[in-house]
Amino acid sequence: MEALGKLLSPLSMGTSAVQDTVKLVVIGGTVETARRISGSAWSNFVDSFFLTAHFSEDDVLMHWLSKQPAFGKSREFDITTRSVGRNNMDKTAGDIEDDEEDGEQFSHGKRKKKVVFMPCHDTTHNIYYGGHLLRVTRSKRNSEYGATQEIKISVVARSNDVIKRLVLEAKKLYEADAEHRIHIYLADTYGYWRYNGSRQKRPLSSIVLEPGVKDMIVADCKDFLRSEDWYAERGIPYRRGYLLHGVPGSGKTSLIHALAGELGLDIYVVSLSAKGMNDTMLMNLMGRIPQRCILLLEDLDAAFTRSVTRDATSTGVPMSSKSTSSTNTTESDGNSLSLSGLLNALDGVAASEGRLLFATTNHIDRLDEALRRPGRMDVWINFKYATKWQAEGIFKCFFPSREATAAAAAEDLKNAEAQGKEPPKRKVYTTIPLLSADELVVLAKQFAEAIPENELSVAGLQGYLLKNKSRPRECVAEAAEWVRTERETRERIKKEKEEREAKEREEALEKKKKEDAKKATTDDESKSEDKPRSIKKKQIVQIAAPEVTETAAALENAIKTDASTEGKTVTPGSPAVDVVDSDDLVILSALTTASATLASHEDSSKAAEKKAEEIETKVTSGTEETTSTSTESAS
Numbered sequence: 001m002e003a004l005g006k007l008l009s010p011l012s013m014g015t016s017a018v019q020d021t022v023k024l025v026v027i028g029g030t031v032e033t034a035r036r037i038s039g040s041a042w043s044n045f046v047d048s049f050f051l052t053a054h055f056s057e058d059d060v061l062m063h064w065l066s067k068q069p070a071f072g073k074s075r076e077f078d079i080t081t082r083s084v085g086r087n088n089m090d091k092t093a094g095d096i097e098d099d100e101e102d103g104e105q106f107s108h109g110k111r112k113k114k115v116v117f118m119p120c121h122d123t124t125h126n127i128y129y130g131g132h133l134l135r136v137t138r139s140k141r142n143s144e145y146g147a148t149q150e151i152k153i154s155v156v157a158r159s160n161d162v163i164k165r166l167v168l169e170a171k172k173l174y175e176a177d178a179e180h181r182i183h184i185y186l187a188d189t190y191g192y193w194r195y196n197g198s199r200q201k202r203p204l205s206s207i208v209l210e211p212g213v214k215d216m217i218v219a220d221c222k223d224f225l226r227s228e229d230w231y232a233e234r235g236i237p238y239r240r241g242y243l244l245h246g247v248p249g250s251g252k253t254s255l256i257h258a259l260a261g262e263l264g265l266d267i268y269v270v271s272l273s274a275k276g277m278n279d280t281m282l283m284n285l286m287g288r289i290p291q292r293c294i295l296l297l298e299d300l301d302a303a304f305t306r307s308v309t310r311d312a313t314s315t316g317v318p319m320s321s322k323s324t325s326s327t328n329t330t331e332s333d334g335n336s337l338s339l340s341g342l343l344n345a346l347d348g349v350a351a352s353e354g355r356l357l358f359a360t361t362n363h364i365d366r367l368d369e370a371l372r373r374p375g376r377m378d379v380w381i382n383f384k385y386a387t388k389w390q391a392e393g394i395f396k397c398f399f400p401s402r403e404a405t406a407a408a409a410a411e412d413l414k415n416a417e418a419q420g421k422e423p424p425k426r427k428v429y430t431t432i433p434l435l436s437a438d439e440l441v442v443l444a445k446q447f448a449e450a451i452p453e454n455e456l457s458v459a460g461l462q463g464y465l466l467k468n469k470s471r472p473r474e475c476v477a478e479a480a481e482w483v484r485t486e487r488e489t490r491e492r493i494k495k496e497k498e499e500r501e502a503k504e505r506e507e508a509l510e511k512k513k514k515e516d517a518k519k520a521t522t523d524d525e526s527k528s529e530d531k532p533r534s535i536k537k538k539q540i541v542q543i544a545a546p547e548v549t550e551t552a553a554a555l556e557n558a559i560k561t562d563a564s565t566e567g568k569t570v571t572p573g574s575p576a577v578d579v580v581d582s583d584d585l586v587i588l589s590a591l592t593t594a595s596a597t598l599a600s601h602e603d604s605s606k607a608a609e610k611k612a613e614e615i616e617t618k619v620t621s622g623t624e625e626t627t628s629t630s631t632e633s634a635s
């Protein structure tokens with residue numbers, strides 16, 4: 001027995017090791033399962049007390065969160081030097097800003113970067129708000145439309161009032177900060193609007209147009225925005241379109257930006273000639289436009305060098321100039337927007353209401369009549385080259401007088417006091433000398449005198465003033481000289497363009513000549529290739545009737561049995577015959593048939609010639625005819 005125990009002892013030792021391992025696995029598994037169950041039960045228990053709200057891509061909320069001190073103090077964060085969310089508006093508590101120290105925005109010619117602290121993705125942050133603990137998680141989702149951001153806020157509360165209050169507060173804060181900025185959205189290639197940042201509002205006073213134009217357009221827009229009921233009562237679609245057309249650099253886009261600031265509207269920009277743009281995408285975009293905004297279609301003519309007809313399939317240039325190149329463009333960039341698609345998107349059943357449509361073009365004549373008509377484009381404004389009046393106005397805009405600057409600072413102070421805030425710091429541009437109001441008036445007049453009427457664009461004048469922004473007096477004195485150089489430059493460019501075009505025309509002509517010559521050579525060659533065939537036909541004609549049957553049958557046989565005889569001479573005991581191609585089969589079979597008839601004829605040689613001639617003529621004008629002729633001959 002003992003001996004057996006000894007014998008089994010190594011095995012029993014092994015058994016206990018296995019048992020221990022099994023025990024460990026079972027205990028470990030049980031503990032882990034218990035831990036998981038308790039963890040999930042705990043989180044379910046906790047979640048049952050929390051109200052949770054999900055916000056996707058919400059700029060308003062992101063802006064609010066970025067102002068919360070907890071975000072700045074977060075122990076896990078992303079650091080970025082990119083502007084966050086709605087442009088530079090978001091300043092997270094805890095951000096580092098070194099540009100406040102010296103009041104300068106630029107360093108070595110580059111804008112100084114802010115270092116921004118943002119909470120990490122997928123980390124939960126606790127924020128106290130209104131006596132409640134909020135658990136905030138910012139996460140990133142990758143979808144087919146690109147990466148999107150989601151914010152989840154959970155709060156221990158019985159009703160969702162606290163979340164509602166938070167959202168309202170966030171909205172107010174956002175609107176207060178947005179007061180001085182306009183927001184731009186761009187259409188993406190999936191038919192969605194993507195936030196493209198915000199821009200400083202541009203004062204309307206900085207746009208210099210002929211007297212009355214700005215007032216008219218501002219009054220018209222304001223009137224539209226308050227007339228929703230009026231439109232509804234009359235059953236008129238609540239939409240208004242403005243077509244700004246004219247020379248480049250005359251202030252079309254600038255006016256739209258200034259108007260957006262004045263009216264407090266966001267701008268939604270669509271490029272109709274963008275890659276991948278099509279009717280469905282445009283319709284989707286229009287359906288997703290909010291009420292009360294500016295919809296901007298820039299360079300309408302650029303899109304409609306693709307389409308001028310109302311044909312749904314149309315995507316092309318004006319009929320006269322429709323070319324293969326345009327077709328290629330359409331195919332290559334996937335843009336298949338049709339004019340009818342655009343018209344539907346603008347005022348079809350599914351089109352959005354309450355928006356102000358602004359379209360700009362440099363070539364109004366290229367636009368389809370349907371696109372320009374009232375109802376789609378209610379107000380047209382023509383932008384021309386700068387007048388003397390505009391030159392004077394832009395000069396005054398550029399060099400503010402000492403008095404005007406002081407008055408603006410006083411106005412800021414008054415407003416700040418009224419709101420109980422600190423007055424905003426005004427930047428002092430030491431490089432730009434301040435002129436007295438009287439001197440400014442005189443200089444502006446002199447500048448306008450030097451500028452020719454309706455010849456230069458306002459953008460051109462602005463460029464000149466920019467170059468001389470620190471020397472207003474010299475700028476006026478040298479204006480006439482600048483105009484002269486501008487004219488010379490324009491002349492030179494025009495001449496160069498003409499020369500280039502002439503050269504291109506010459507080259508095209510030369511190329512065409514070469515192509516024609518090449519074509520002529522190819523034709524000659526193919527004619528000479530045909531030569532043996534005509535010789536052959538003559539020879540066939542010369543074949544006497546009695547010999548025809550034999551020769552033709554022999555040839556037919558030869559061709560049938562050996563395709564390689566093509567192009568070779570086959571002489572089965574008769575005048576040489578060139579067998580050129582399979583048409584010969586037709587000729588030969590016709591000759592065979594003809595000869596059978598002619599064999600019994602007295603003057604067989606003549607008749608054979610006549611018949612052969614007939615057949616030859618028919619053969620050259622088509623195989624079918626030949627066949628029928630041969631049948632006739634046979635009969």
Ligand SMILES: Nc1ncnc2c1ncn2[C@@H]1O[C@H](COP(=O)(O)OP(=O)(O)OP(=O)(O)O)[C@@H](O)[C@H]1O
Binds near residue numbers: 252394458459
């Ligand atoms: N009437 C104007 N008043 C003030 N600034 C102007 C005016 N016209 C042009 N500018 C200035 O010229 C520049 C170009 O202007 P803008 O882009 O508005 O011209 P545009 O007519 O839209 O040109 P394009 O047809 O080429 O798009 C801007 O910086 C703007 O400040």
